Amino acid sequence: AYGKAGKVWVEFATFYEENGDLENANQIYLKAISLAFKNIDELAMVYCSWAEMHFRHKNYESALLILHTAVSSKRGKVKKEREDSLHLSTKLWYFYVDLQENFGTFEDAKKAYERMMDLKVASPQTILNYCAFLERHYYFEESFRIYERSLSIFDWPHCYDLWVIYLSKFIERYSDTKIERTRDLFDQVLIKCPSKHKKKKLFFYMYADFEENFGLINHASEIYDRATKELEGEDRIEVFNIFIAKTAEFYGITKTREILYERAFDLLEGRDFIEIGLKSAKLERKLGEIDRARSIYQ
Secondary structure: OOOHHHHHHHHHHHHHHHOOOHHHHHHHHHHHHOOOOOOHHHHHHHHHHHHHHHHHOOOHHHHHHHHHHHHHOOOOOOOHHHHHHHOOOHHHHHHHHHHHHHHOOHHHHHHHHHHHHHHOOOOHHHHHHHHHHHHHOOOHHHHHHHHHHHHOOOOOOOOHHHHHHHHHHHHHHHOOOOHHHHHHHHHHHHHHOOOOOOOHHHHHHHHHHHHHHHOOHHHHHHHHHHHHHHOOHHHHHHHHHHHHHHHHHHHOHHHHHHHHHHHHHHHOOHHHHHHHHHHHHHHHHHOOOHHHHHHHHO
16 A cells, blocks of 8 residues: 555645646646655656556656656656666556557667566566567567567566467467477477476477477377376376377377387376276277286286
8 A cells, every 4th residue: 555645645636637737737746756755656656646647638748758757767856775766666667668559659668678677677477568569560580589588587487478478479470480499499498397387288288289280290299208207197197198099190009009008007006097007908898809908907
C-alpha cells in the first residue's frame, strides 16, 4: 500500500483535472515529485498517476515525456539514492514501454526494452512482449537474439516459457533449413533443464516431433530412448508408451518387441513394470505367440 502523502497529492491534482484545469493539475504534480516520499513506490505512483492523467486526455506525448523523465531519473532536487532507485521501478517501466509500443516510435520502444534488460528490471513476460513486438515489425532475427540473451539472464524455472516459445518460433520460422542449429538448441535446453523439472518431458516431445517432421526418424527414436532414461516416475511410463507406439509405426512389431523386452523391463519397476508387462503379453497373444506370452506372465 502507498502512504497517505502520495494519495493526497494525486487526489489534489485530480480535483483540478475533474474541473477542467489541467494547468493547475500539472503544477500540483510538479510540486509533488519534488518532495521526499517515505518510499520510492509512492513516488512512482505519483509519476504514473500524472502520466495517466495526460493519457486520459489523449496527450500521449506528454505522458511519454513524464515517464521518460521518471525512468531517466534526472531529478535534481531529489537525493541521489532516490534517483538511483526510481529508475528501477518496474511499475514505471511497464507503463512506459506499453505507451511507447502504442504511441511512440519503433526505435524508442526498442530502446526502452533494451534499457530494461540492461537494468535487469525486465521479467520473462517483458522479454516475451519485446520479442512479439519485434516479430510484428518483421525483425525475426533480432527477436531470436533477444531470446538468446534472455536465456543467459533467467534461471530455471523462470526461463521455461522463454525456451518453449523460442524453440516453437525458431522451428516455425526455419523448419528444415537450419536443422543443426535447431538440434543444438534442443541439446542445450535438455542439458540445462533440471532433471526433476516437471515439464522437462515437453522438450523431449518437441525435439522428437521436430526430427520426425524435418530430420531423421532414427534421431526421433534416439530422443525417445534418451527420455526413458532421464525422466522419472509417471513421465517415464508415459514416454515409454509413446516410444512403443512410435516404434511400431516406424519399424514394425519386431523392433517394438525389442523395446518392450530389452529396454522397458530393464528400466521400469513396480506398477509401471506390470503395466508394460501386461501390454507385452497382450501383444504376444495377438500374434499367436502363446509361449512368449506365458513366459512374460511368469
